[in-house]
Amino acid sequence: MSDNALGLVIAAVVAWIVIGALGLVRPRELRFVSHLLFPLGAAVGLALAVVAFFALGQLPQSTVLPLGLPDLPFHLRLDSLSAFFLLLLGAVGAAISVFAAGYFRSGEGAAPGLLCFEYHLFLAAMALVLVADDAYLFMVSWEAMALSSFFLVTTDHRIPEIRQAGFLYLLIAHVGAIAILLCFGVLQGGSGDYTFGSMRSMVLTGAWPSVAFFLALFGFGAKAGLLPMHVWLPEAHPAAPSPVSALMSGVMLKTAIYGFLRVTFDLLQGQLWWWGVIALVLGLATALFGVIFACVQSDMKRLLAYSSIENIGIIVAGIGLTILFKSYGKTLLAAITLTAVLYHALNHAFFKSLLFLATGSVLHATHERSLGKLGGLIHRMPWVAWLALVGTLAIAGLPPLNGFVSEWLLLQAFLFTPSLPQSFVNMLVPLAAGALVLAVALSAYVMVKFYGIIFLGRPRESNLAYAKDAGWFERAALSFLALGCVVLGIFPVNVIAMLDPVNAMLIGSTALHADSGNWLLLTPINADRASYSPLIVLIGIVAVVLLTAQVVHRLYHGRVRRAPPWDCGFPLQTPRMQDTAEGFGQPIREVFDAVFRIERQLPSPFDTAPKYAVKVGDHLWHWLYLPLARGADALGRLVGMIQQGRISVYLTYSFFTLLALLFFVR
Amino acid sequence: MATLPLYAQFINLFAAFLLLLAFAMLAQRRVLSLINLFAMQGFALAVSTAIVAYGTHQSHLYWSAGLTLVLKVLLLPWLLHRLIRQLDVKWDVEGLINIPTTMLVGIVLVVFSFNLALPIAQLSHTVTRATLGIAMASVMLSFLMMITRRKAIPQVVGFLAMENGLFFAATSATYGMPMVVELGIALDVLVGMIILGVFFFQIREQFDSLDLKHLETLKENE
Structure with missing residues (x-):
């Protein structure tokens, strides 16, 4: 099986394309498409994940397909880096496909068969991006990915806002693609040979490596949502159907990270330290920007889109730190940082897909995206609520879930930077660590808001009482992703061992210390400095919860008195008196006032039907895009x-x- | 001059006629006279082609001459006359630029053409190479006529006259194009004429006039 992993990957791509094409055979037949084709696609995804898992530790395999233009065949290669991202694509893609099987119904704006075609083409294009071994195939599949996702975003193309969002996405995707194309043009170094193999051996001189690096940063950054090319994310994610948002945020953004890693660590010969500084600063700025904007959103999918920007920022900051370490020859530290980056990419794929899918279920049950009209759904939709809680805790970075592990690892890496020889960097890095901690803490704040307003409290609208829980397909998909979040959180040592081949390939060192044979205890450098054992934390948490329950039970048992609570002098209380999304974000809006462009419409005191509206805009939109x-x-x-x-x-x-x-x- | 054979002198004579007629067309205000001048230019072209054929014993040029005679002296002017009768447009032609200025620009163009043709003519080995400058000049003058006229029919005449100049350039530089090409061009001109004739009716139906300034409204609005 592992001998011909690449062949199996190609088979998976072909299978996806065939499944997509089958959707076009009977495009209007919903049951055929959703109950047969989407589960089939999920099975292919799962198979791909298994193949990729076994290919992670294997030697690179490559092949040449006699497709493409005459004298310009497609080169394919499967190495550890590709395998890791294929694993991510396969696993998360499978879950999203299962969800989509239950989610898509008629009246979504496009025929189900057409959606199925675009969806599977999107999956196949992403897989091809990950195994492409020449610039030609890479760009072809990159564009196929952009176009298929564009059509998915504009599924409901009869709504003008969605068309505008789609156009913005397409525009920025193409600006980015031009930069990537130029980057490959620089990398081939005048040889005219666009295979990655030839680019690896090409030694660029002078400023050319830097030019290639910054073109890659710009081009892949546009796709990933890096500042200042982030504007399409908050527009496109709410516009797309939820499984598509999940796929775009969970997986497609990671292909941009893959491309950036591929160019920076594989195709370029050496890295310069100041590239790392710029990537670090840009990444942290993006992370802070994303999380601050996420705090003040009142549309649940927009909030998640900004949170994706934040996570991408953290990942890019990690890549910057990796470059910094590697350029100073600290390969062990670089390996730890890269591990954290890859780990976080995997985690983000799981929890962000989970949350986007959960918003999809909420959207279908309530037809409402605005946080101000939701609330109390945990009683109506317990499955979605409890599974979303796992995702929420994971994204908030709480142990023992997966979000904590990667963020903790990244912080550990930051704390080791004083060993760098340059004093400027040594001064910068603590600042950066502070910014990272701020972003992580604020993201927890955002998630409290997200979860609390949607699922907790009392329903803000009367029609929420009719909300129904998700169907079995959706529950299965959400459970799978939630399980992924837990497993990735509990067994970090095994996951890091799985990531080691990628580190060995890109950095030349592995992150696991030789003596840390203990699979329970994660010790990045050595046990004296820092160690983390998720299982013990889990046991501790469970023990504390049980103990508290016991104590409460014993102390108050039999002395429960049911009476109306003190109503603060307001005998009449309505659900509208709960904290709103705007109210929850208000402190952040005040603190970071300068970052926003706020248009507020305050009611006059004499208005009998007062209305309050606030529109939080983005300065960059007015300062950069509109000019x-x-x-x-x-x-x-x-x-x-x-x-x-x-x-x-x-x-x-x-x-x-x-x-x-x-x-x-x- | 004595070194030139008699037929070559005749060719030069007709070439001079051609240029003169091109200037005459540039200056002509009346549509009917313009068409007559166009017919005369076609006749001069046919005669000069026949002389070239006689002098160089290129028998296929006789065919070209015959074709020119039938097409440009008889058929096209007849078509144009019919068109004018049907459309009832015997008005004076008003130019965008007044006639003296047009003539002056024309003279500059002739100088430019001769200047341009000089190095090319030296490469050519035909007896008629000296007339290349005239051929180019008549192309340019016809083009100028197309630019300066406001109405549709004179523009078409200018277009046809430009084809005359090209034909003459081909004859003088290389003793004519291959017969197939020549037939193709002749057919093109004929078809172009018919299509334009249809367009005239359409334009007039739409705007009640053949004045091209009405077409400006077709421009994409800001």
């Missing part, structure tokens, strides 16, 4: 001036062109 758009428009008008509508003027143009050509050719 750019205006500039492009003005340039377009300038070009439009040569269109006079008079035949004689057009003839004059061609006449002068002719004269000039004759004059110069002479």
Whole structure:
């Protein structure tokens, strides 16, 4: 099996494409598409994950497919890095497919068969991106990925906002793709050979490696949602159907991380320390920006989109730190940092997909995306609520779940930086660590808001009483992802051992210390400095909970008195008196006032039907994107001036062109 | 001059006629006279092609000459006359630029063409190479006529006259194009003429006039 892992990966890609094409055979038949094709796609995803898991430790395999243009075949290669991301794609993709089997129904805006086609094409394109071994196949599948996801985002294309969101996404995806293409153009170093094999052996001189690095940072950053190319994320994620948001946020953003890692650590020969500093600063800025904006959102999918920006920021900051360590030859530290990065990418794929899918269930049950009209759903939708709680705790970075492990590892790596030789970096890194901690803490705040407002409290609207819990397909998918969050949290040592081949390939060192044979205890450097045992934490938490329950039970047993609580002098209490999403975010909005562009509409005291509206905008949109758009428009008008509508003027143009050509050719 | 054979002198003579007629067309205000001038230019072209054929014993050029005669002296002017009668547009042609200025620009173009043709003519080995400059000049002048005219029919005449100049350039530089190409071009001109004729009716139906300034409204609005 492991001998021909690459063949199996190709088979999985073909299977996905075939399943997608089958959807087009009977596009309107919902049962056929959702109860047969999507589960089939999930099975393929699971198989891919298993294959990738076994291929992680194997030697790289490569092959050449006789497809593509004449004399320009497709090169494919499966190495540890690809295998890791394929594992992520397969596992999370399978869960999302199972969810989609129960989620998609008629009236979603497009025929189910068409959705099935675009969805599986999207999966297949992502898998191809991960195994591409030449710039040609990489770009072809990259574009296929962008286009299929664009059509998925604009599923409900009859709504103008969704069309606009789709356009913004497509625009930024293409600007990024141009940068990536240019990056490959630099990397091939004038040899004209666009295979990654030739790029690996190419030694670039002068400023060219830096140019390639920054083109990659820009290009992949646009796809990942790095500042300042993040604007498409909060627009596209709410616009897309929830499984698509989950797939885009959980998996597609990771393909951008994959591409960035591939270029930085595999295709480029060496890394310079200041690249790391810039990636670190940019990543942390993105993380803080994302989390601060997430605090003040009142649309649940928008909130999650900003949280994705935050997580991508953390991952990129980790990559920056890895570059920093590796450029100073601290391979062990670099390996720990990279482990944290990959771990966090995997974790984010699991918990963010889980949360997006949970919002999908809530959306279907209540037809409401605005946090202000939800609440108390834990009574109506216990399955979704409890499984979402696992995801919420994981993303908030609480032990013993998976979010804690990667963030803890990353912080450990930050704490080791004083060993670097440069004092400037030594001063910068504690600051960066502080920013990271702030981002992580705020993300916990965001998650309390997210969970508390949707699932806890009392229903804010009367129609929430009719909300139904998710179906079995959805429950299975959510349970799988929640289980993933728990397993990844409880067995970090095994997961890190699994990641080691990737470290060995990219850094040349493994993160696991030789003497840490203990699978219960995670010790990054040595046990004296820091160690973490999730199982003990779990046992501790369970013990404390049980003990508390016992104590409470004993102390108050039989002395329970049921009476109306003190009502603070307000005898009439309605669910609308609960803390709202805006209210919860208000302190953050005040503290970080300068970051936002707030348009607030305050009611007058004499208004009998007072209305309050607040719109939190993004300064970058007004300072960067709108001027750019205006500039492009003005340039377009300038070009439009040569269109006079008079035949004689057009003839004059061609006449002068002719004269000039004759004059110069002479 | 004595070194040139008699037929070559005749060719030069007709080339001069061609240029003169091109200027005459540039200056002509009336549509009917314009078409007559166009027919005369076609006739001069046919005669000069026949002389080239006679002088160089290129028998296929006789066919070209015959074709030119039938197409450009008889058929196209007849079509244009019919069109004018049907459309009832015997008005004076108003240029966008006044006639003297147009003539001056034309002279500049002729100088430019001769300047341009000089190095090319030296590469060529035909007897008629000296007339290449005239051929180019008549192309340019026809183009200028297309630019300066406001109405549709003179523009079409300018387009056809440009084809005359190209044809003459081909004859003088390389003793004509292969017969197939020539037939193709002749057919193109004919088809183009018919299509434009249809368009004239359409334009007039739409705007009640053949003045091209009405087409400006078709431009994409800001």
